[in-house]
Amino acid sequence: MEEQSPKEALTALHRNLSSVILGKSETMKLLLVALICRGHVLLEDVPGLGKTTLARALATSLNVDFKRLQCTPDLLPSDITGVNIFSQEEHAFRFIPGPVFTNILVADEINRATPRSQSALLEAMAEGQVSLERETHALPDPFLVIATQNPIEFSGTYPLPEAQMDRFFMRISLGYPEHEDEVRIMRSQRNGHPLEAIQPVMSAEQLQSWQRYAERITLSDTIMDYIARIVRATRDFPGIRLGASPRGSLALMRAARAMALLSGEKEVTPERVQQVAPSVLLHRLVFKDASLATPQDQARVLERLMEEVAVPDNPSADATA
Incomplete structure (x- = not known):
């Protein structure tokens, strides 16, 4: 099999995403830019535009793990990073990883989490690791956080301070589809979901090589x-x-x-x-x-x-x- 060029490999990945999120080619490119740069994305949009679907399509295309974290006011930092529990059998504490230990994490409505929980997530994003009780646990590679927030709903939320916004590599938005694209979305899901047809087109190791190439x-x-x-x-x-x-x-x-x-x-x-x-x-x-x-x-x-x-x-x- 002939070796792919970076453009060919990334075009295949872009094509996969564009088959699920229709009419948003430029936004798909920006997401891939963040992925190549090992950066994290703040995705600002109203509900129902396919943010979680996009993340699932990316994870499937790369054949990597995906998790979704619903941010709420009662979310604790340990609900994100994990906890140490005492094992009666081993007579020792054992670390139970939280949802942040994945390759692609959707932190849904990050502005609904309290500042303490937001800080725990942002620290993991910045450091690529979690420290708990003098032990450091490295996060997987690749690791991408797609944090979402509704740009028009502020009741009961904790807006991210400017200094924390700066931790996100990019802020992007899908936006409402054009009329023709909305018809295409309905047609594509008339007898199923295009996400079910997505196949991996790149491995985590190949992605890492293109990250170095960039x-x-x-x-x-x-x-x-x-x-x-x-x-x-x-x-x-x-x-x-x-x-x-x-x-x-x-x-x-x-x-x-x-x-x-x-x-x-x-x-x-x-x-x-x-x-x-x-x-x-x-x-x-x-x-x-x-x-x-x-x-x-x-x-x-x-x-x-x-x-x-x-x-x-x-x-x-x-x-x-």
Whole structure:
């Protein structure tokens, strides 16, 4: 069997997801970018748009474990990370892993969990491990958290602080389907669910190799300068009270590399930076105007900002891997 190129392998994965979540090709690409970058995703959408179905399709396509965690106000940190219980037979404490010990975890309605439980999940996301009573337990690899929240329902919720929002690599949204796509969704589920037909197209080991491959995509000093100028502009732009941190610069750099890999390109271009910038940066910004509450309004501000940042004329001039 002929060895696949990165683009061929990732296109097959993208095709699998797009067969289940119809009409959202660009969103599927952004999810794969986060997966390649070992980042976690905040998925903001109203209920019923297929968020859990998307995660199941991804887990099946990679042939890895999947778990779903329903976040509620009575959720305890130990309900996420696991607990030590005393075994009468072994006369010792034994660790019982929580749902975070999986490859793909959907944390449904994360803003309904208390800050203490949110912190336990975010710590596991950041560290890739769980520490309990002086013992450290490594999480599986790959490990992807897709945390969901309803962007319009705030009663009885605990909004994530800005510092914790920054822990998510990307914020994406599926949004309502177009009319034609909604008809296609009904047709595809008239006699079953397309998820039942999904077959694995990539192993966890292959995914890890493409994750390493993405780190070798050529990135010029000119492109890094362009990324830095975009991020610095968020700190001075009128209407933005708090701009992105250097973590945002690094995330934008990695995301642009992964998008270049998905596109079958050998080096990062300004177009790839622009393609991923809204999903990487918007949730890291704090806006002065309270009326800019929706991602669409915020995206227009970022669009105006990026129009004022000069695009490199010759981004490959000083390219290095």
